[in-house]
């Protein structure tokens with residue numbers, strides 16, 4: 001929980017070796033995100049570039065001591081929530097992550113909306129709710145993302161969280177591509 005930010009609910013991290021489905025998901029989705037990740041870093045003036053396979057990236061994490069797996073299952077019951085946070089667990093950060101909603105809104109739970117906030121320089125934060133159906137995945141920025149301004153690109157600081165579950169139970173699968181210290 002502490003590793004995951006704060007809130008109310010249950011957080012269970014998978015151990016290595018990951019279940020096949022989880023390992024495959026992480027490896028299969030990563031290559032689709034690498035080009036965006038590298039372009040974002042170039043645009044934001046961040047030196048880090050990412051290799052084309054997840055295996056190569058995770059080897060880099062492990063070499064620098066980030067060895068703990070980050071994929072997790074989350075369970076929220078009535079009145080649980082997930083505070084706005086960023087899943088940063090060390091020097092190596094893959095800038096995009098994914099969450100998959102395993103429960104069905106309205107049938108299994110009410111409330112519990114996936115929320116993103118973006119903080120632009122010298123402005124108040126702006127929130128966006130991502131409407132998810134059962135089985136939908138949302139891919140979102142872990143830390144910041146570039147926005148084109150009139151005088152070039154600037155960084156916007158991103159956070160994510162889940163609003164209070166008003167009734168029922170909500171499950172999510174969280175896939176972070178870097179491992180943790």
Ligand SMILES: O=C(O)CCC(=O)C(=O)O
Nearest residue numbers: 074099114162172174175
């Ligand atoms: O439960 C959710 O929808 C989001 C969970 C979360 O914070 C994550 O996957 O990193």
Ligand SMILES: [Fe+2]
Nearest residue numbers: 085086087160
């Ligand atoms: Fe998170």
